[in-house]
Amino acid sequence: MTEAVAGPATAGALLRAARERQGLHIAxxxxxxxxxxxxxxxxxxxxYDELPDLAFTRALAQSVCRALKIDAxxxxxxxxxxxxxxxxxxxxxxxxTPFHERPGRESQGGASLLGRPAVxxxxxxxxxxxxxxxxPTSVFDPAPEPAPVAVTPPPAxxxxxxxxxxxxxxxxxxxxxxxxxxxxxxxxDAAPAAALLTLRASEPSWVEVxxxxxxxxxxxxxxxxxxxxxxxxxxxxxxxxxxxxxxxxFRGEPLDLAPRxxxxxxxxxxx
Numbered sequence: 561m562t563e564a565v566a567g568p569a570t571a572g573a574l575l576r577a578a579r580e581r582q583g584l585h586i587a588x589x590x591x592x593x594x595x596x597x598x599x600x601x602x603x604x605x606x607x608y609d610e611l612p613d614l615a616f617t618r619a620l621a622q623s624v625c626r627a628l629k630i631d632a633x634x635x636x637x638x639x640x641x642x643x644x645x646x647x648x649x650x651x652x653x654x655x656x657t658p659f660h661e662r663p664g665r666e667s668q669g670g671a672s673l674l675g676r677p678a679v680x681x682x683x684x685x686x687x688x689x690x691x692x693x694x695x696p697t698s699v700f701d702p703a704p705e706p707a708p709v710a711v712t713p714p715p716a717x718x719x720x721x722x723x724x725x726x727x728x729x730x731x732x733x734x735x736x737x738x739x740x741x742x743x744x745x746x747x748x749d750a751a752p753a754a755a756l757l758t759l760r761a762s763e764p765s766w767v768e769v770x771x772x773x774x775x776x777x778x779x780x781x782x783x784x785x786x787x788x789x790x791x792x793x794x795x796x797x798x799x800x801x802x803x804x805x806x807x808x809x810f811r812g813e814p815l816d817l818a819p820r821x822x823x824x825x826x827x828x829x830x831x
Contacts, residue, residue, distance in 0.1 A: 571621060571638040572592025572606040578628045579604075583822035587801040591766035593623045594781055597801075600624070677692040755789025756811060757796055757830060769798045782806070800826040 579589055585606070590597040602610040604622055611617045618639055625632035759767060761782035769778040771792035778790055784805075790796065800817065802807050803826035808815040810830050817826045 571635045572604040574635050574638070575621065575624050575628075576604040578630050579624075582628060583823065584628075585801070585825045587766055587799070588824045589624070589627060591764055591781055591801040594629050594764065595620065595623075597766070607724050608640065614640055618642075679720070688743070704786050755791050756794075757790040757798065758787065758809045759788045759790070759798075760799070760807045761805055763783070763802055764804070765806045767798065767806070768799035771794060771796060796828075796830045798826070798828040798830070800827075 579586065586600050587597045590600050599620065603606070603617065603624070608614065608617050611625065618636060618641075619637060621635050622632050625635055697733070739787060756771065759782065761784055763784050764781055766781050767778060767788075769790045769792070772775055772795055773793060775792075777792050777796075778788065782788060790798075798808075800808070801824070803817045803821045803824055805818070806826075808817060808828070816829070818827075820826050820828055
């Protein structure tokens, strides 16, 4: 059977094919290079008008090629170039052209004499000797050495506080702000421990959590070592990119993400 001849490849098609060959979900790739999946979808679909500009488009394509460990030259060759690149290439090629001086008659008189080394070399020697003679002798005196500066060591308490490890980052997201009264302050301090859903990232991971009304409670990339708690109207719907780098707990009980994970993307509905 004869296979159909594919149409001309585009930069987005090359990137999408390379990602699919490696079995990598677009959300996981977006989390690894720290961009939103929407920008990667626009790049793979060749919708460059949805990206900030052509320079950003080319830089994003290079980042994807590095993440997928493929050659970026074939992809960049298919991308449109920002305005002015062609002119710069013409200037660069023009600079490489050897210069040929136009033939002409040598100037007559004093100008031709001053152009001979036998004339101006002695003049330079005499000028240098005159400058040395007119300079004051203090110019040649050695500069005084600077006085030593005493350094006072910091107190031991400051050194201990500077070397102490930073506390882990814990953030709690609520679907609605707490009421502003005196009794709400203790509950706000205990929110990370009492959050319905707790996510801890050991690797950079993109996370989105919505409440029962579909409102977005959390949508960003968690950095390694970051912990975040989410409270909202049930059921909570969560999408976790790079699920292998995240541990989750619901109502204080650990969640097994493996049965809910496909292509390293976990999708949860929690009641």
